[in-house]
Amino acid sequence: MDIKNLMVTGGCGFIGSNFIRYLLEEADFMGKIINVDKLTYAGNPENLSDISERYPGRYVFQKADICDAVRMNQIFRDYQVDAICHFAAESHVDRSIKRPEEFIQTNITGTFNLLETIRQNAGQFRLFHHVSTDEVYGSLGREGYFTEETPYRPNSPYSASKAASDHLVRAYHETYGLPAVISNCSNNYGPYQFPEKLIPLMILNALDGKPLPVYGDGRNVRDWLYVKDHCGAIWTIMRFGDKGETYNIGGNSEMENIVIVEMICDILDEIIPVSAGYSRKKLITFVKDRPGHDRRYAIDFSKLQKAFNWTPRESLATGLRKTIVWYLENANWIERSRSGEYRAWISEQYEQERSPS
Numbered sequence: 001m002d003i004k005n006l007m008v009t010g011g012c013g014f015i016g017s018n019f020i021r022y023l024l025e026e027a028d029f030m031g032k033i034i035n036v037d038k039l040t041y042a043g044n045p046e047n048l049s050d051i052s053e054r055y056p057g058r059y060v061f062q063k064a065d066i067c068d069a070v071r072m073n074q075i076f077r078d079y080q081v082d083a084i085c086h087f088a089a090e091s092h093v094d095r096s097i098k099r100p101e102e103f104i105q106t107n108i109t110g111t112f113n114l115l116e117t118i119r120q121n122a123g124q125f126r127l128f129h130h131v132s133t134d135e136v137y138g139s140l141g142r143e144g145y146f147t148e149e150t151p152y153r154p155n156s157p158y159s160a161s162k163a164a165s166d167h168l169v170r171a172y173h174e175t176y177g178l179p180a181v182i183s184n185c186s187n188n189y190g191p192y193q194f195p196e197k198l199i200p201l202m203i204l205n206a207l208d209g210k211p212l213p214v215y216g217d218g219r220n221v222r223d224w225l226y227v228k229d230h231c232g233a234i235w236t237i238m239r240f241g242d243k244g245e246t247y248n249i250g251g252n253s254e255m256e257n258i259v260i261v262e263m264i265c266d267i268l269d270e271i272i273p274v275s276a277g278y279s280r281k282k283l284i285t286f287v288k289d290r291p292g293h294d295r296r297y298a299i300d301f302s303k304l305q306k307a308f309n310w311t312p313r314e315s316l317a318t319g320l321r322k323t324i325v326w327y328l329e330n331a332n333w334i335e336r337s338r339s340g341e342y343r344a345w346i347s348e349q350y351e352q353e354r355s356p357s
């Protein structure tokens, strides 16, 4: 697909910034990127400061809220946007449990607003790629996998808001012929992930000698995908996917949370030993479970694999090591992301919810 002016929403967040980097540095993308981000606590323009210096003609940043219809229309017209890859969202389940309003606003109203902007300026528009999550399918027992046919059964305000946005995208395709594709992906990890999600939180706490708060019995299972593999899958779908279709993306890396935390401790103990015989696993603390905590996610991505020969490149072992090394080498980034609102959030979590179970 020959995209000239690609709007990336949420491009200063974790996956969005990796995606922009991937498109400009590694993919066969020749167009221009317009990164539209409101810069919430999770958005950090520093994630792309080198990119904006190195690609001045092909990368622009617009600080804007996707819920602002006037701004979206303006940006859409000014840059003659012919495709959108939509990442912008409130993305953290724990936050959605405490304060759901922002999730409804950004994830549902914001997506609706983008769809309306496209509908009103349909002319040269080619593709809306909606980045979504496997959490819309709900929770699995010990057996089985989510396929593209699995009925939606979201359990958290976060997943419910993403489910709603998926339905809107689908409806705009069916009703107005809007050229849209949806991808539903499993848990991502890798560089630039805000340290409130499991993997970066555990890496940083373990380095600081702080407790490693594992919810419930630690036996909840997630399927983990290295972020660059997710970016490659999105780009594959953008180029070759059929409009109106949904594609699942997964990592082939199902793991219980407790095992992930132990793996992180082992890798850190190997790279930076504390003292002879000491293991950071001693920091693991079981805490009160998350309400409505989904037990298991597992993705069947055979549709994507068969159609386009896509498969993840990193295993959990290789991806986790790369991720840990990245956090060790980026102390300044960590320091800055952990200032301000992050500190307030984490201390609130510790005080109210993370008392040992």
Ligand code: NAD
Pocket: 009, 010, 011, 012, 013, 014, 015, 016, 036, 037, 038, 039, 040, 041, 042, 043, 044, 064, 065, 066, 067, 086, 087, 088, 089, 090, 091, 092, 106, 110, 131, 132, 133, 134, 162, 184, 185, 186, 187, 188, 189, 194
């Ligand atoms: P993130 O929280 O790291 O980043 C979200 C970005 O969106 C931030 O830069 C933030 O400033 C921006 N944003 C938030 N509200 C906005 C608004 N109203 N207007 C404009 N920008 C706004 O999230 P992430 O982990 O990078 O996730 C990106 C997308 O991928 C989300 O849609 C999420 O649902 C989906 N997803 C994430 C995962 C995962 O494991 N992280 C897995 C599957 C799907």
Ligand code: TYD
Pocket: 092, 093, 094, 187, 196, 197, 198, 199, 201, 213, 214, 215, 220, 221, 222, 257, 290
């Ligand atoms: P998270 O990274 O928040 O992603 P999601 O909820 O979208 O899957 O959590 C991943 C898993 O790790 C999930 O089962 C909850 C668990 N978890 C903990 O046990 N402790 C923590 O401090 C966090 C943040 C998550």
